[in-house]
Amino acid sequence: MRIGELAEATGASPRSLRYYEEQGLLGSARSTGGQRHYPPTAVERVALIRSLLAAGLSSSTIYDVLPCITEQAIRTPALTARLRDELTRVDDQLREMQRTREVLAGLVDHYAVAEQLPHAANAAPTSA
Amino acid sequence: MRIGELAEATGASPRSLRYYEEQGLLGSARSTGGQRHYPPTAVERVALIRSLLAAGLSSSTIYDVLPCITEQAIRTPALTARLRDELTRVDDQLREMQRTREVLAGLVDHYAVAEQLPHAANAAPTSA
DNA sequence: GTAGGACCTCACATTGACGTCAGGGTCAAG
DNA sequence: CTTGACCCTGACGTCAATGTGAGGTCCTAC
Numbered sequence: 001m002r003i004g005e006l007a008e009a010t011g012a013s014p015r016s017l018r019y020y021e022e023q024g025l026l027g028s029a030r031s032t033g034g035q036r037h038y039p040p041t042a043v044e045r046v047a048l049i050r051s052l053l054a055a056g057l058s059s060s061t062i063y064d065v066l067p068c069i070t071e072q073a074i075r076t077p078a079l080t081a082r083l084r085d086e087l088t089r090v091d092d093q094l095r096e097m098q099r100t101r102e103v104l105a106g107l108v109d110h111y112a113v114a115e116q117l118p119h120a121a122n123a124a125p126t127s128a
Numbered sequence: 129m130r131i132g133e134l135a136e137a138t139g140a141s142p143r144s145l146r147y148y149e150e151q152g153l154l155g156s157a158r159s160t161g162g163q164r165h166y167p168p169t170a171v172e173r174v175a176l177i178r179s180l181l182a183a184g185l186s187s188s189t190i191y192d193v194l195p196c197i198t199e200q201a202i203r204t205p206a207l208t209a210r211l212r213d214e215l216t217r218v219d220d221q222l223r224e225m226q227r228t229r230e231v232l233a234g235l236v237d238h239y240a241v242a243e244q245l246p247h248a249a250n251a252a253p254t255s256a
Numbered sequence: 257g258t259a260g261g262a263c264c265t266c267a268c269a270t271t272g273a274c275g276t277c278a279g280g281g282t283c284a285a286g
Numbered sequence: 287c288t289t290g291a292c293c294c295t296g297a298c299g300t301c302a303a304t305g306t307g308a309g310g311t312c313c314t315a316c
Contacts, residue, residue, distance in 0.1 A: 004292065014293085015274060023273095033282045035293055048231070054221070055228035058272075069235060080236070087232045093182070094229060097222055100183035103176070104215045107197060108208070132262065142263085143304060151303095161312045163263055186302075 003028075003036045010046040017046065023059040025049050025066060045070070055090055131156075131164045138174040145174065151187040153177050153194060183218055 003014045012020075020026040021036075026045060028036040048069065052062045064082055131142045140148075148154040149164075154173060156164040176197065180190045192210055 019274065035282065051224065051228045051231070055225050055232075065235075069231075083232060083236050087229070087236050090225065090229050090232060094222065094225055096179065097183050097218065097225070100179045101215070101218050101222060103179070103197075104183075104211060104218060107193075108211050108215050130262075141304075147303065163312065
């Protein structure tokens with residue numbers, strides 16, 4: 001498939017796909033005219049890249065860990081440690097976000113309750 | 129307290145604290161000479177700001193929702209909806225990150241198993 | 257009253273993952 | 287062989303939070 005189709009299939013812009021290639025995250029065959037051509041498996045790969053990016057991994061980090069994701073045979077102690085570090089970081093970030101989520105959820109609940117009440121503006125002002 | 133102390137207490141740089149003020153997220157009293165002065169409660173407030181930033185809220189979004197966090201009396205339907213939207217977004221992001229976390233955890237597990245195998249001579253040295 | 261560390265206000269630089277424009281080549285269809 | 291949609295390579299723009307440097311001010315201690 002060509003870059004436009006892959007973009008369509010993944011939700012990533014052509015610009016992003018070229019950027020991923022530039023960062024070494026995504027390969028492509030080229031036609032004689034120089035146009036990129038992707039196998040169907042590229043869809044899954046792009047999804048993985050975007051998922052890792054969304055999780056806060058940088059493209060260079062993804063560059064480091066991607067080979068061992070797609071080819072499990074490649075493993076080094078350094079790579080293992082890197083994966084562990086990233087997992088720890090993601091876990092920390094998840095916990096932090098969950099705390100923040102609870103703050104927001106508490107606010108939403110408070111508002112929902114407040115809106116149900118007739119005119120009790122000071123119904124539950126018991127938070128710091 | 130002065131900006132340096134607040135920076136020390138919160139882990140935010142003085143530059144960041146001035147930025148938060150510039151964005152309307154953080155108030156400060158000024159001395160006659162123009163230097164910022166903060167009450168002790170500012171520590172908690174900065175922590176909240178940073179937590180929301182870390183959760184992916186932009187400073188302008190935080191600007192919108194902060195007043196109702198610190199002063200529960202202020203509530204409008206628009207603000208409630210805004211909070212709900214942000215909560216939904218954070219929840220989506222959390223689910224996405226948890227899926228990615230599982231991918232990473234799966235890899236780490238796979239590696240861990242591989243490293244338990246007999247001839248794993250490099251058990252301890254995990255330097256970068 | 258003076259040293260010097262902390263602080264002030266601009267204002268430009270940086271980083272990362274893209275958007276976007278310019279100028280030109282490719283390719284399936286007619 | 288020409289059209290027109292799609293694609294190419296630069297290269298500069300963006301956005302948000304922050305770094306950084308210049309040039310000047312404040313304030314506590316001596």
